[in-house]
Amino acid sequence: MKRNSIFLIVISLIFNTIQSQIINNEPLSERITGYKLNVKLNTVKKTVSGTMDAFWVNNSSDTVPDIQLHLYMNAFKTNRTTYYRESGGSPGNKESDPGWINILSLRDPEGNDLMSGMKFISPDDGNPDDRTVLKVSLPVPAKPGDTVFIKSDFETKLPSRIRRTGCSGDFYFVAQWFPKFGVYEPEGMRYSTNGSWNCHQFHANSEFYANHSVYDVTITLPSGYVTGTGGLLISEKKDGQEETLVYRAEDIVDFAWTAWPNYVVINDKWNNVSITLLIPKERVRQVERQLTAVKNALEYLDKNVGPYPWPYLTFVDPPAIGEGAGGMEYTTIFTSASYYFMPSFFHMPEMVTIHEFGHAYFMGILASNEFEEPWLDEGVNSFMEERIVDHFYGTNSGLLNHPFLKIPDITYSRLAYTLSRNRQVTSNASYSWNYPHDTYGMMSYLKTATWLYTLMGIIGEETMNNVFREYYRKWAFRHPSGKDFVNVVNEVVKKEYGDRFGKDMNWFFDQTLYGTGICDYKVAGIRNRKHFKFEGKEDISDRAKTGESGSDSLFTSLAEIERVGEVMLPVDVLIHFTNGEEVLEHWDGKERYKDYEYTGKREIQWVKIDPEFKIRMDVNYINNSMTTKPYRAPVNRLINKFLSFVQFCFSIVLL
Amino acid sequence: MKILNSLKSGFDRAFRSWKGVLVVWLMLLILVSFMTVPLRGGLKSAFDNSMITEKLAEGFNLEAYMDLGSALKTLISSTTSGFLFVFLAGFVANAFLTAGLFSSLTGDCIRFSTGEFFRNGAKNFWSFFIISVIITLIMLFLSIIIIAIPFLIISSSETISEKGVFMTGVIVTMFYLILLPLLLIAADYSRAKKTSDASFTWSRSLGFGFSQTFKKFWPSYLMMLLLVFCQGILGLLIISILPGWEPVNGGGVFLLLIVSQLLLYARLMLKTWRYGSFTAMMEETDMPDTNNP
Numbered sequence: 001m002k003r004n005s006i007f008l009i010v011i012s013l014i015f016n017t018i019q020s021q022i023i024n025n026e027p028l029s030e031r032i033t034g035y036k037l038n039v040k041l042n043t044v045k046k047t048v049s050g051t052m053d054a055f056w057v058n059n060s061s062d063t064v065p066d067i068q069l070h071l072y073m074n075a076f077k078t079n080r081t082t083y084y085r086e087s088g089g090s091p092g093n094k095e096s097d098p099g100w101i102n103i104l105s106l107r108d109p110e111g112n113d114l115m116s117g118m119k120f121i122s123p124d125d126g127n128p129d130d131r132t133v134l135k136v137s138l139p140v141p142a143k144p145g146d147t148v149f150i151k152s153d154f155e156t157k158l159p160s161r162i163r164r165t166g167c168s169g170d171f172y173f174v175a176q177w178f179p180k181f182g183v184y185e186p187e188g189m190r191y192s193t194n195g196s197w198n199c200h201q202f203h204a205n206s207e208f209y210a211n212h213s214v215y216d217v218t219i220t221l222p223s224g225y226v227t228g229t230g231g232l233l234i235s236e237k238k239d240g241q242e243e244t245l246v247y248r249a250e251d252i253v254d255f256a257w258t259a260w261p262n263y264v265v266i267n268d269k270w271n272n273v274s275i276t277l278l279i280p281k282e283r284v285r286q287v288e289r290q291l292t293a294v295k296n297a298l299e300y301l302d303k304n305v306g307p308y309p310w311p312y313l314t315f316v317d318p319p320a321i322g323e324g325a326g327g328m329e330y331t332t333i334f335t336s337a338s339y340y341f342m343p344s345f346f347h348m349p350e351m352v353t354i355h356e357f358g359h360a361y362f363m364g365i366l367a368s369n370e371f372e373e374p375w376l377d378e379g380v381n382s383f384m385e386e387r388i389v390d391h392f393y394g395t396n397s398g399l400l401n402h403p404f405l406k407i408p409d410i411t412y413s414r415l416a417y418t419l420s421r422n423r424q425v426t427s428n429a430s431y432s433w434n435y436p437h438d439t440y441g442m443m444s445y446l447k448t449a450t451w452l453y454t455l456m457g458i459i460g461e462e463t464m465n466n467v468f469r470e471y472y473r474k475w476a477f478r479h480p481s482g483k484d485f486v487n488v489v490n491e492v493v494k495k496e497y498g499d500r501f502g503k504d505m506n507w508f509f510d511q512t513l514y515g516t517g518i519c520d521y522k523v524a525g526i527r528n529r530k531h532f533k534f535e536g537k538e539d540i541s542d543r544a545k546t547g548e549s550g551s552d553s554l555f556t557s558l559a560e561i562e563r564v565g566e567v568m569l570p571v572d573v574l575i576h577f578t579n580g581e582e583v584l585e586h587w588d589g590k591e592r593y594k595d596y597e598y599t600g601k602r603e604i605q606w607v608k609i610d611p612e613f614k615i616r617m618d619v620n621y622i623n624n625s626m627t628t629k630p631y632r633a634p635v636n637r638l639i640n641k642f643l644s645f646v647q648f649c650f651s652i653v654l655l
Numbered sequence: 656m657k658i659l660n661s662l663k664s665g666f667d668r669a670f671r672s673w674k675g676v677l678v679v680w681l682m683l684l685i686l687v688s689f690m691t692v693p694l695r696g697g698l699k700s701a702f703d704n705s706m707i708t709e710k711l712a713e714g715f716n717l718e719a720y721m722d723l724g725s726a727l728k729t730l731i732s733s734t735t736s737g738f739l740f741v742f743l744a745g746f747v748a749n750a751f752l753t754a755g756l757f758s759s760l761t762g763d764c765i766r767f768s769t770g771e772f773f774r775n776g777a778k779n780f781w782s783f784f785i786i787s788v789i790i791t792l793i794m795l796f797l798s799i800i801i802i803a804i805p806f807l808i809i810s811s812s813e814t815i816s817e818k819g820v821f822m823t824g825v826i827v828t829m830f831y832l833i834l835l836p837l838l839l840i841a842a843d844y845s846r847a848k849k850t851s852d853a854s855f856t857w858s859r860s861l862g863f864g865f866s867q868t869f870k871k872f873w874p875s876y877l878m879m880l881l882l883v884f885c886q887g888i889l890g891l892l893i894i895s896i897l898p899g900w901e902p903v904n905g906g907g908v909f910l911l912l913i914v915s916q917l918l919l920y921a922r923l924m925l926k927t928w929r930y931g932s933f934t935a936m937m938e939e940t941d942m943p944d945t946n947n948p
Contacts, residue, residue, distance in 0.1 A: 168813065169813055169814075280816075280817065282816055282817055282818040283817070319817070320817050320820075321813050339817060340816075340817035340818045340820075340821050341817075341821050403714075403899065404714070404715070404898050404899070405715060406714075406715075406717065407717060408717075408718075411717055411718045414718070415717070415718065415721045418722070419721060419724065606706055608706060620722050620724065621707055621718065621719070621722045622701075622702060622703075622705045622707045622719070622722045622723065623705065624705075624707070625705050625706035625707060626704045626705065626706070627704055627705075627706050628704070630699075630702070630703070630704050630705075630708070631706065631708045631709060631712075632699060632708065632905075633708075633712075633902070633903055633904050633905055633907070633908050634708050634709075634711030634712050634903070635695065635698050635699055635702060635708060635711070636695070636905070636908045637711075637901065637902060637907075637908045637911060638698075638711070638715070639691050639694060639695040639698070640908060640911055640912045640915065641897065641898070641911070641915070642691060642694070643684075643687055643688065643691045643912075643915075644897060644912075644915035644916070644918075644919060646687045646690065646691070646738070646741075647683045647684065647687050647919050648893065648919060648922065650683055650686075650687070650742070650745050650749075651683065651919065651922055651923060651926065654745060654746060654749040654787075655749075655753070655787050655790055655791065655839065655842050
């Protein structure tokens with residue numbers, strides 16, 4: 001009894017500490033969950049072990065009989081886990097290769113052992129060999145408003161083949177490393193029809209979903225390591241050969257950390273945000289571009305979405321031995337990717353940094369469910385990444401920005417979607433591991449970015465920014481779903497345009513987000529028919545009736561437009577005449593074809609559908625225009641250059 | 656002095672053989688056109704009357720080309736197979752024409768004769784072809800041994816730093832580039848010998864080429880470096896002019912074609928200068944020593 005009382009007091013203290021404010025003046029989120037972790041890194045056994053005190057608040061009106069915890073690290077335990085079944089391969093044959101997490105003890109505040117109520121479940125695929133979701137029956141069901149405390153001793157072995165998390169040599173990237181609550185979704189939250197845990201297994205093509213939490217993390221590790229975490233360093237203590245670091249993080253969805261002796265620590269500042277970059281010593285020439293990239297992203301998202309609410313940010317450029325950890329995001333810490341030698345025209349580091357930082361918003365602040373709606377974080381974030389790259393590095397910038405060859409970010413995503421053989425195999429609205437035929441990346445990242453650009457083309461850039469500002473205002477530090485995003489679009493568009501686009505924008509999302517159709521408009525033909533002077537036997541009475549002049553200088557011109565694809569979007573049609581006049585027509589794009597006919601002393605010279613390339617979903621731009629005078633010079637130029645290039649190559653290679 | 660004399664003599668000989676160089680240029684133009692003419696037709700047909708070509712006016716536009724979809728795949732596929740065919744045909748034709756060219760570069764040849772050019776091309780074709788194949792294979796083999804294997808071993812190591820991997824790549828490539836002129840010198844001496852002495856088989860010529868390379872290592876190597884330097888200057892000129900030149904009308908495009916072909920001709924002249932210079936240097940050594948009858 002006495003032991004229990006002490007335990008309750010300790011728990012109460014922990015709860016109060018966790019709920020207190022250290023970083024921001026006010027809590028940013030509801031803080032339904034919180035964690036206090038005290039762990040030690042064993043660099044010989046490659047383990048992280050220690051204790052965890054955690055809580056979950058039942059803020060629903062349900063009585064909940066159990067809790068569900070993610071044990072992500074078990075995905076790397078055998079080659080039969082769902083992760084490896086989906087991705088192929090194996091965690092490795094050596095004893096040191098696999099990753100796993102063992103719960104050594106699990107108790108409630110009363111000291112009740114919860115281990116007996118533990119059961120591994122596989123809600124997604126029923127795989128009995130997958131141990132990434134743990135269901136724990138509570139001795140007493142949690143009533144509405146109750147807080148469930150758990151205390152656990154655990155040991156996590158880091159995998160040697162780094163897939164987002166793991167270790168290589170003396171490099172450690174420690175993520176998905178502790179028992180972590182799923183999200184309890186009461187009825188009405190997102191798509192929940194009755195209260196239940198949303199706790200998915202670790203899949204090859206999926207990321208995460210969690211409540212915004214407070215983390216108090218104490219890490220003990222051998223001296224000499226340089227560490228970086230998603231928290232703020234509160235205290236640091238050296239004790240002989242060991243070092244103990246205490247971190248605090250508030251209102252973030254995950255806590256990850258890294259340790260490696262060879263990092264160089266670079267500090268910078270953007271407004272009130274302290275930026276820390278951990279980078280291998282030999283990559284110092286990448287520092288400036290990395291910092292510029294993250295500051296560009298901060299500035300753009302702060303202005304066009306909402307404020308970055310934490311006073312710090314850490315990002316890591318992992319060394320080559322830990323490249324598997326690159327390109328991941330944990331809100332206040334993320335990983336980028338670069339190399340010792342990377343030409344300035346190759347923008348891969350900037351793109352990765354901007355993208356991964358963007359996840360601080362799309363998934364970090366706006367904590368959507370990455371398992372179930374990956375487009376809502378990856379796709380939306382890719383769209384923002386492309387806009388940021390275009391804004392700061394010049395229109396049509398991207399991965400390759402050489403004067404002789406450009407691969408614009410925005411072009412890459414459109415082409416990856418439009419050229420995919422599987423572009424119609426499923427809609428965007430699929431669970432991340434359910435995208436068939438290896439379409440996860442194309443669908444969730446690139447198709448989404450493409451239709452978001454199309455949406456922006458229709459409603460305008462400023463309205464699009466207002467959509468994101470409103471989305472942030474309404475849903476920051478909550479769990480928005482796809483339909484919530486659509487609702488925000490509908491509200492903002494209605495407010496700004498009234499009924500110009502119909503009663504709502506659902507027609508757009510039904511086709512693009514929820515549909516599988518393609519968009520393809522085409523100029524089918526241009527016809528200019530001359531009105532000849534009357535020849536033959538003239539019947540004066542008939543002429544008088546019709547009133548036709550029969551002039552040689554009159555033409556009836558026809559522009560024939562077709563909708564080839566299933567998707568119906570409003571498009572502009574620009575028609576240019578031989579006398580220099582131009583007519584801009586607006587077509588709702590619903591019929592299968594549309595003819596524009598003009599009569600006058602002019603002929604149609606050319607026709608362009610969507611002359612400003614606003615409809616980025618259009619899978620073929622080539623058939624969007626037609627001219628009576630084709631412009632061949634660029635093709636001839638390309639061929640001539642190719643001819644010379646091959647000739648020069650031959651003259652060099654042939655002895 | 657030996658180098659300068661050889662270079663001067665080589666230049667005179669190359670200048671004298673301008674018609675032979677013209678034949679080589681024509682061969683390259685016709686051969687590569689087998690590939691580019693259908694490609695041009697295919698692209699024009701694929702773009703049809705579209706105005707997307709306006710997007711290409713400012714330079715290469717990935718999106719415009721990629722939107723060709725399956726038409727582009729067909730064009731790339733046919734061009735790739737065409738490239739292989741054209742390369743093989745070019746290799747064979749080059750052996751033939753180089754044999755002719757070398758014959759017009761010998762000291763015995765006073766003026767260029769088209770008949771002699773083709774006759775000698777036919778006479779020495781097989782030897783030139785085999786020498787070219789062997790030297791090319793040695794180059795490929797060395798590139799694997801010197802660059803690819805060390806680079807692969809080092810880059811798979813977990814202990815070596817990124818800088819180490821990068822510097823290793825640079826060093827092995829430099830080493831390879833330093834070795835490369837030796838093979839070119841050997842090839843040139845071999846072919847010059849075969850041309851000047853018909854009794855030499857290809858294998859004896861090749862042996863002579865390598866022995867001569869090492870016997871006259873410094874003058875040969877320095878002369879080759881000078882010639883490579885001149886070619887490098889021309890290469891820089893070409894790179895600074897052609898890739899960034901984006902004419903937008905038919906006249907400009909035609910001018911681009913003319914300039915690029917002139918530059919190619921200049922490049923072939925420089926190569927012929929190399930042949931001529933090494934022929935001259937070889938002949939200088941081969942000359943009977945009048946002091947020792």
